[in-house]
Amino acid sequence: MSSPLGSINPISSADNDIQTLPCIHCGEPTEVAMDTDPQVVFCCNGCRGAYELIHGWGLENYYGLRDQLSGASQPVDRNGQSVSEASLAERYAVFDRAEYLGRSEPKEQSDGTMVCELAVHGLHCAACAWLIENVATRTPGWLDARVKMSEHTMRVVFDPKTISLSRIAQPLDRLGYELSPLPEHREDHFRQENQRLLIQIAFAGFCAANAMWIAIALYAGEASDVEESHWSFLRWVGTGLGLAAVAFPGRTFFQGAWASIKTRTPHMDLPVALGLAVGTIAGVVAAISGRGESYFDSLAVLVFLLLIGRWIQFRQQHRAAKAVDLLLRITPRHANRIQFDGQTELVLVDNLRVGDHVRVMAGQSVPVDGVVLSGASSVDQSLLTGESLPVPVKTDSPVSAGTVNLQSPLDIRVESIGRDSRIGQVMQTVEEATSKKIPIVQLADRIGGYFVVIVTLLACLTFACWFSEGLGTAASRATSLLIVACPCALALATPLAIAVALGRAAKRKILIRDGSSLQSLATTGKIWFDKTGTLTEGRPRAEHVHGDQQAIGIAAAIERECQHPIARAIAKEAERLNISQPTDASLQQVHAGGVSGRCEGSTVLVGNVAFMKMEGVHLPTAIIDACDRCTQQGASPNIIAVDGVATCVLAVRDPLKPKVARFIDSLRQQGWDVGILSGDHVKIVEGVASQLGIAKTSALGGLTPEDKLRQIQADQSVADGRSSPSVVMVGDGANDAAALAAADVGIAVRGGAEVSLQAAPIYVATDEMNAIENLMHAADRTQRLIHTTFAASLSYNVIAVILAMTGHISPLTAAILMPISSVTVLALTLAWPVFPKIKP
The missing domain is CATH 2.70.150.10 (Calcium-transporting ATPase, cytoplasmic transduction domain A)
Incomplete structure (x- = not known):
């Protein structure tokens, strides 16, 4: 077998004229004369040529980098590649074949990058996700990694010109995480992971049960003076069972710890592995010396309990994932x-x-x-x-x-x-929000990393302080501390709370594609509303105010084929007044502000005052006065003109939505500054503002979409100088797209999900105003849930660390307590009333 450079000592032959040295390019053992310079040993002319070429190009650093990556103890093949790396490359070569990947086949994005979703085996907790995402940021060409703990999957974005999918899979395999294509049914992946964990638990349980029986036999034997040979035999069998539990099902903790050390990223498996290592070393020393406790029964039970805790957390996470299965909410x-x-x-x-x-x-x-x-x-x-x-x-x-x-x-x-499906594509946009790192999640990740380092240092301090009481006691105290202090709950609390909130929002037809929107909505600031269809019903009603009523029938006939809300309102008013509609009528053109048509040889125009003036229509004084009365009453005047003469005025009102006044009042009580941005006439907007108790200075009418955008940007520039309160826009998903996209939080309440979610991070697919009110309350409750779970997790860990350092917790008790923090966070999150219950 080949050997790495410098790992073979010179071996002299029988006649002392020949020695074996490694090839300085590939490391292959090569027989050379005794006086040969080790720096010029080549196994073949190919290696000599490659070596000279590398030096000729000034790439001497290649050898140092190769040795650093492959390690001094790994064999290399004739190409200078370590055998383990070669086997990994061969194993994952299929990842570059579309027919193998199936549903996980990478899809090209508009910027030329590729994106795909893969199953991840070996995930344990949120710290694993953090570790994988950190590896991605340090790998050239690997642009992004989003791990979904609830489904044990990962979304990968990479540059195919720089790195291949197979090369992404290899470093993760070395860290203990195996990638595979998504199965046909997503539940298959869960069942596979569940089966793997149960097999580990069964093996550890077998070792623990038998080790405990042997321990009982030994304790009974000490009381009845068992023969020394029998006592020694049972002690070594028990030690073997404990070592088997640590080496096989327990190796998952050591794999995570080794990955943490290699990537220099603190991981919760690091303190657990240290605790197991300390207990194992102390137990083996006691078994060899024949003095003190060997801990083999405790070690086996410890691994068994730790794996059960990990399985409980896995099951709870999957349950949370089912709670946020967005497709099942809608289809x-x-x-x-x-x-x-x-x-x-x-x-x-x-x-x-x-x-x-x-x-x-x-x-x-x-x-x-x-x-x-x-x-x-x-x-x-x-x-x-x-x-x-x-x-x-x-x-x-x-x-x-x-x-x-x-x-x-x-x-x-x-x-x-x-x-x-179409709705499935929309839901995937929403679903991605559960894996995005909002600021408070990033804070939790940083705290979790520091926490692991602090706990490890405290364990060393604990071991030193208790060493005077004996190696066994010091090892027990340090092991307890390393096991009981778990940052998993810290890392799990925030993303799980966001995921559950998004799932429950989807059940109420509130689709959220950005989890940070909830955090922004929990901070009060300025909130702007579009008027039509947002504060109002969006279904105008027309009422005859002045002039010839028969003109209403003519206008209704002209707009018979028009689907505009005002056209429908005019038709309903004609029906209410029992006015007949001429059959010889046709719509000719739809203009900005009105329509034109022909009826029984006459030209008919229907529209607002500006449209009539633009068309040169004569407006008598009575018509102008009627329009003024409409505006003063908060209605839009709509004029009907026949052959260039205005003959009738209709007042078009868009009534406020039910309970909107109470909703606006509740927003003000929460601390929001409420305003209206509308394209309607200023007087009409001021009339609506007056009904809702909104100040005239915050009721802006006659605005274009560009005007609304400038107002949002102006508010944001002012907010940047203070404590960064949120600027929220609530409006139409199409007409207010620019303002919705520019706001800190855009909430679209009209239009379709496909269009609205492109412009705004939140889409409310219901006309009920209490849906937005519930959303505001849900944002506040989600924020309080995050703070509560965060505080509970920190409090648990601080208390647990103190008890462990003072000797009040044994390793077995620590193994039982360790998953309790995570399970408590999971249970609290699932039970927390983010939204009020939906009435059946």
Whole structure:
């Protein structure tokens, strides 16, 4: 076998004329004469040529870097590559083949980078995620890593010109984390990890149970004077069981600790591994010397309890993941699949395949994206498109998952399922928010890193202080401290709270794609509202104010084919007044501020005052006075003109949403400064502000989208000079896109999820004003949850460290207490009332 450079000592042959030295390029053992200079030994001309080429290019540092990476104890092949690295490269070469990766195949982004999602084996806690993400930042070409502890997966972003996916997998394998493509069903990965942990627990449990029985036999034997040979035999068998528990199921802690040392990133496995190492060394010394306790029973039970704690945490994390499964919040879990005989069977949506046929009854949600095979109905697709009116569908019409069938049964051919559907793509945008590092998460990560270092130093201090009481006592105290102090809860508290809040928000049709938005909403500042459709219902009502009522029928006939809300309002007013509509009417053109058409040979114009002036319409004094009265009453005047003469005025009002006044008042009580940014007439905006108790200085009307953006930016520049309060914009996902995107937090309340989430980090898919109110309260409660779990975890660790240092906790008690902090954080997070309960 080949050897690394400098690892082979010169070996003289029998005649003392030949010695064996390593090739200075590849390290291959080479027989040379006794007087040969070790610095010019080559095993072949190829190595000589490569060596001369490397030196000719001035790349001598290659050899130092090679030896540093491969290590002095690793063998190398004839190419100078360590055998372990060569085997890793060969093992992960399949990661560069699309047919192997399947669902994990990298997808190219607009900037040329690649992104994919992989399963990660060997994850234990949030500290593991932090370690992997730190490795990514130190690897050239590996641009980003987002670990999802709840699913044991990782999102990888890399530059294919600099690094391949196989080269990303290799360093993680050396750190103890194995990558694999995503399984067909995500639950398969959970079952595999669960099975692996249970096998480790079973092995450790076997060792612990037998070690305890041997310990009992030894203690009984000491009382009855057992023979020395039997006592020694049992002691060594017990020691072997303890060592087996540490070496096999317990090696997971040492792998994590070694990864921590290699990457110089503190990891919670480091103190646990140190504790096990101290106990093992002390136990082996006692077994060899025959004096003192060998700790073999304690070691085996210790590993058993630690693994049980890790398994409990794993199960709880998975339960939390199920609690935030966003797709299940919006789309049904089961579907009626049509069989060959025409009968239907109820199956899980995950078991459907492209090309299957499903039947969706009236009132049910559509479970998949597909095409209608038979049936005619209408569907509510407001969640996706923002269209509040039902959309008719028939044979060959496309339908999307998450929409609701309103009228009659539909048979649908499956085109895409789950995450591949339109709503699935939207949900993945929201889901990514659970893995983003908001500022308070980054703070927790830093504290967790410092915590590991401090605990390790305190353990050394504890060992030194108790050493006078004997090696066994000192080892026991230090081991207890190293095991009981666990930073997992610190790292787990914040991301889990954010994930649960996002999941519960999705259940209420509030979609959040940026977890930091919740943190920003918990800090009061300035909040701006668009008027139409945000504070108001967005469904205008028209009322006759002045002039010829028959003109209303003409206007309704002109706008019969127009879907604008004001057109519908005029039609309803004509119906209310029982005014007949001429049949010979047509809409010619839609303008900014009005429409034009023809009716029975006359030209008809319908629109606001500015539109009429632009078209040169004569406005009598009575018409102008009627318009002024409308404006003073907070309504928009809408004029109807026939053949260039204004004949009628309608007052168009958009009533306030129910309970909006109470909502605005509650915001002010919380400390928010409330304002209105609207494109409507200044007088109308001031009228709405007066009803809501908003100051005129904060009621800005007649604004363009650019004006709204400038106002948001102006507020942010002022806020930067103070304690950085939040600047929030609530408005239309399309019309207010620029202002929503520029605000610290943008909340879109109209339009569809696909468009709105591109402009704003939060989309509220319901017209109820209390949805935004609940969101504000949820942000505050989530912040309090984070602070509570953070304080609880820190308090636990401080108390546990003090008790361990003073000798009040044994290693076994420490192993029982260690997972309690994490489980407490998990239980507290899942039970915390982030949102009020949804009434059935």
